[in-house]
Amino acid sequence: MVNEIDVKKIDSIVMDKYEADSENLLHILQDINSEYSYIPEQGMKIVAERLCIPVSQVYSVATYYKALNLEPRGRHVISVCTGTACHVRGAGKIIEKIERELGIKAGGTSSDMKFSLQTVRCIGCCSLGPVINVGEDTHGRLKQDALPKILKKYE
Amino acid sequence: MSYATIEKLNSLKESGLKRIYPGRIKINVGMATCGISTGAGRLYDQLLEELEKFKIDALVARSGCLGFCQIEPLIDITFPGYPKLIYSRVTPDQLSGIVKELADGGLTGKGALARVTEDSSSVDGSMRDYPLTGIIEGIKDIPLISDLGFYKKQLKIALNNCGLIDPDSIEEYIARGGYYPLYKVLSGLKPEEVVDEIKKSGLRGRGGGGFPTGIKWETCRNAKGESKYIICNADEGDPGAYMDRSIMEGDPHSVIEGMIIGGYAIGSSQGYIYVRNEYPLAVKKCRIAIDKAHECGFLGENIFGSGFNFDIKISRGGGAFVCGESTALMASLEGKIGRPRAKYIHTVKRGFRDSPSNLNNVETWANVPTIISRGSGWYKKIGTEKSAGTKVFSVVGKINNTGLVEVPMGISLREIIYDIGGGIPGGKRFKAVQTGGPSGGCIPERLIDLSVDFDELTKVGSMMGSGGMIVMDENTCMVDIARYFIDFLKDESCGKCVPCREGIYRLHEILTGICNGEGKEEDIDLLLEMSRSIKMTALCGLGSTSPNSILTTLEYFRDEYEAHIIDKKCPAGVCKALITYTIDPEKCTGCVRCAKECPQEAISGEKKTPHVIHQEKCIKCGVCFEVCNFKSVVIN
Numbered sequence: 001m002v003n004e005i006d007v008k009k010i011d012s013i014v015m016d017k018y019e020a021d022s023e024n025l026l027h028i029l030q031d032i033n034s035e036y037s038y039i040p041e042q043g044m045k046i047v048a049e050r051l052c053i054p055v056s057q058v059y060s061v062a063t064y065y066k067a068l069n070l071e072p073r074g075r076h077v078i079s080v081c082t083g084t085a086c087h088v089r090g091a092g093k094i095i096e097k098i099e100r101e102l103g104i105k106a107g108g109t110s111s112d113m114k115f116s117l118q119t120v121r122c123i124g125c126c127s128l129g130p131v132i133n134v135g136e137d138t139h140g141r142l143k144q145d146a147l148p149k150i151l152k153k154y155e
Numbered sequence: 156m157s158y159a160t161i162e163k164l165n166s167l168k169e170s171g172l173k174r175i176y177p178g179r180i181k182i183n184v185g186m187a188t189c190g191i192s193t194g195a196g197r198l199y200d201q202l203l204e205e206l207e208k209f210k211i212d213a214l215v216a217r218s219g220c221l222g223f224c225q226i227e228p229l230i231d232i233t234f235p236g237y238p239k240l241i242y243s244r245v246t247p248d249q250l251s252g253i254v255k256e257l258a259d260g261g262l263t264g265k266g267a268l269a270r271v272t273e274d275s276s277s278v279d280g281s282m283r284d285y286p287l288t289g290i291i292e293g294i295k296d297i298p299l300i301s302d303l304g305f306y307k308k309q310l311k312i313a314l315n316n317c318g319l320i321d322p323d324s325i326e327e328y329i330a331r332g333g334y335y336p337l338y339k340v341l342s343g344l345k346p347e348e349v350v351d352e353i354k355k356s357g358l359r360g361r362g363g364g365g366f367p368t369g370i371k372w373e374t375c376r377n378a379k380g381e382s383k384y385i386i387c388n389a390d391e392g393d394p395g396a397y398m399d400r401s402i403m404e405g406d407p408h409s410v411i412e413g414m415i416i417g418g419y420a421i422g423s424s425q426g427y428i429y430v431r432n433e434y435p436l437a438v439k440k441c442r443i444a445i446d447k448a449h450e451c452g453f454l455g456e457n458i459f460g461s462g463f464n465f466d467i468k469i470s471r472g473g474g475a476f477v478c479g480e481s482t483a484l485m486a487s488l489e490g491k492i493g494r495p496r497a498k499y500i501h502t503v504k505r506g507f508r509d510s511p512s513n514l515n516n517v518e519t520w521a522n523v524p525t526i527i528s529r530g531s532g533w534y535k536k537i538g539t540e541k542s543a544g545t546k547v548f549s550v551v552g553k554i555n556n557t558g559l560v561e562v563p564m565g566i567s568l569r570e571i572i573y574d575i576g577g578g579i580p581g582g583k584r585f586k587a588v589q590t591g592g593p594s595g596g597c598i599p600e601r602l603i604d605l606s607v608d609f610d611e612l613t614k615v616g617s618m619m620g621s622g623g624m625i626v627m628d629e630n631t632c633m634v635d636i637a638r639y640f641i642d643f644l645k646d647e648s649c650g651k652c653v654p655c656r657e658g659i660y661r662l663h664e665i666l667t668g669i670c671n672g673e674g675k676e677e678d679i680d681l682l683l684e685m686s687r688s689i690k691m692t693a694l695c696g697l698g699s700t701s702p703n704s705i706l707t708t709l710e711y712f713r714d715e716y717e718a719h720i721i722d723k724k725c726p727a728g729v730c731k732a733l734i735t736y737t738i739d740p741e742k743c744t745g746c747v748r749c750a751k752e753c754p755q756e757a758i759s760g761e762k763k764t765p766h767v768i769h770q771e772k773c774i775k776c777g778v779c780f781e782v783c784n785f786k787s788v789v790i791n
């Protein structure tokens with residue numbers, strides 16, 4: 001699946017919202033990332049051109065930060081917390097269970113583009129560990145056998 | 156826009172008090188991330204609907220987190236003439252019952268966790284009680300909140316307002332003494348006097364290193380530079396610590412006010428809050444708070460008519476742990492890759508945009524208004540001689556009462572784990588507590604009477620870090636924990652210096668080998684030697700503290716390493732390669748639950764007869780162990 005790049009949309013982020021200031025590069029890329037679920041290559045080129053910086057600089061920032069993706073992601077992003085509190089309470093088993101349920105590995109996206117699976121080190125809900133986020137919903141106090149039901153809720 | 160005045164402040168306080176103590180029914184629903192994830196959002200909607208249905212006149216508000224996250228969702232209700240009642244683990248049915256009680260004109264107190272007869276605020280030292288109309292049967296038997304083990308030893312300064320006020324209401328913040336400290340500063344103190352007060356208070360940075368805040372401010376104030384910057388480190392990267400999130404979600408104004416005061420003290424007119432990418436709600440709450448502070452004239456130009464200008468911007472991080480480090484954070488703020496640099500010149504002299512920049516942690520900033528208001532003398536008396544004040548800890552992991560606790564420094568680990576935390580669940584043995592995040596270490600049971608402050612934690616090889624305390628029981632493998640942290644740091648190393656980039660990678664290889672039963676006897680010495688050299692040679696704090704988890708576990712739990720290496724056993728039953736799951740035929744009732752859940756169809760047996768796990772098919776996912784109601788699955 002290839003998203004059409006809307007130059008106007010990217011321009012409105014770079015030029016209008018962030019006033020073509022390269023100090024805002026990270027924020028610009030974050031906005032593009034949430035618009036497209038990833039940063040399309042062409043998007044990076046447009047950003048570089050508008051900010052008058054090399055594409056390599058845009059690329060280096062885009063690959064450095066975990067919040068930015070270079071591949072399209074599924075409609076729902078599952079983030080399994082692997083922070084310390086969740087780790088000691090069995091986060092490893094939770095992630096393996098989801099991997100088995102969806103047939104993908106952490107970092108992957110299901111072929112129907114429904115789910116992407118990633119790990120995150122602590123989402124600040126440590127007292128309810130193990131915890132996962134699906135999109136913006138947080139599910140805590142998890143056990144392996146509760147997962148299929150939770151995943152079913154998402155279309 | 157006209158600037159803020161003391162009259163305006165007083166009138167905002169009046170309206171705030173009317174919101175907190177409206178003289179009619181007041182209901183607070185705890186709606187921080189922890190509350191929402193346990194269903195508080197749905198309860199909130201249900202509450203509004205049912206109040207409407209019964210035509211009950213009540214003021215409903217969303218508050219932050221009271222700290223006792225284990226028993227979320229939390230709701231508190233004040234009925235005129237009653238003490239405030241707190242309900243925990245509220246279910247929709249229970250909520251309907253409570254609304255019916257309200258409709259009948261009172262509260263029975265059934266199912267309430269605690270009652271509150273007075274609210275105190277450490278910012279202004281005020282005490283406000285809930286005027287009672289006689290003693291109501293049933294209610295007086297509910298324990299006072301201050302008598303609950305979880306709260307008894309706590310003293311709230313940074314968490315003063317968390318869970319008590321609506322974070323979106325600047326009036327409620329002011330009603331509890333907020334923005335008066337700023338007025339005090341701008342109406343009568345010189346910047347040097349403010350710096351002096353913070354210096355005398357003994358406040359040390361809560362973000363990890365414990366650097367004296369007043370000295371940092373003074374150096375930044377004295378540094379040469381046309382523009383100076385105030386930065387709030389809200390990157391909260393230590394896994395297992397979430398006090399900064401809670402403060403920003405529950406009491407953002409305390410951070411903002413601290414930053415404005417800091418700006419005045421060092422001579423800066425621009426502040427930044429660098430917030431972790433994973434905290435969307437905190438970003439939202441800070442945005443709202445900044446807008447409100449603008450509207451009231453506490454941010455912007457000519458604050459309180461003093462001629463002092465200050466503004467705050469929010470910057471969202473990109474999800475890189477190392478960006479919590481000061482130089483990396485500032486590079487990231489500039490839109491660059493967040494890689495640390497060597498600190499020959501400190502950021503207080505040349506930081507963000509090559510200008511003097513003063514970086515403090517969220518909790519550090521949140522302490523500032525109270526110190527200004529109550530005075531350094533008052534503050535210094537709390538805590539220990541070299542670690543003044545309180546510290547917020549997130550007590551999590553294998554412990555009964557998980558949550559955020561704020562205690563005077565110097566309290567013993569035992570008090571935190573047993574008196575406040577309520578001990579270890581399931582009658583298990585306490586084994587260790589990990590503090591300081593990936594830079595910290597594991598403190599064993601025998602040091603449980605350690606007094607907790609910056610220096611004592613460092614002495615035993617760990618550190619304060621941002622205040623995460625991850626409690627571990629007999630089923631936690633210490634080699635696995637060391638590998639866990641090294642794995643974390645391997646992913647987060649920015650790759651700039653060799654000791655960190657390569658060294659951590661190799662440490663990880665060795666530890667993984669040990670966990671997989673491939674450890675060699677000389678591995679322990681190799682780990683020690685590499686740890687020492689990484690400590691000495693890494694560029695930034697991430698690398699130089701990275702071996703701490705190995706060094707402390709090796710010092711205190713060497714026998715566990717030896718069990719893995721020599722006996723090829725994981726005593727805690729965690730490392731997959733070294734364990735097997737079997738079913739105890741004596742205990743198995745043949746309920747077939749495990750066989751149904753097993754993803755590998757590795758469990759067989761007739762109904763009502765003991766089942767068997769076929770080892771060649773078993774992938775050791777542990778589902779059978781989790782679902783068995785008869786504890787018949789055993790780990791060998």
Ligand SMILES: Cc1cc2nc3c(=O)[nH]c(=O)nc-3n(C[C@H](O)[C@H](O)[C@H](O)COP(=O)(O)O)c2cc1C
Nearest residue numbers: 360361362388391392479480481515516519696697
């Ligand atoms: C790898 C690394 C990560 C850090 N992460 C954080 C963090 O998430 N939050 C924080 O406040 N300080 C963090 N620090 C400490 C900061 O560098 C800095 O010392 C602190 O923010 C200063 O504020 P304070 O004096 O108020 O503690 C980190 C340091 C290192 C070396």
Ligand code: FES
Nearest residue numbers: 083086123125126
């Ligand atoms: S460790 Fe999982 S939410 Fe913090």
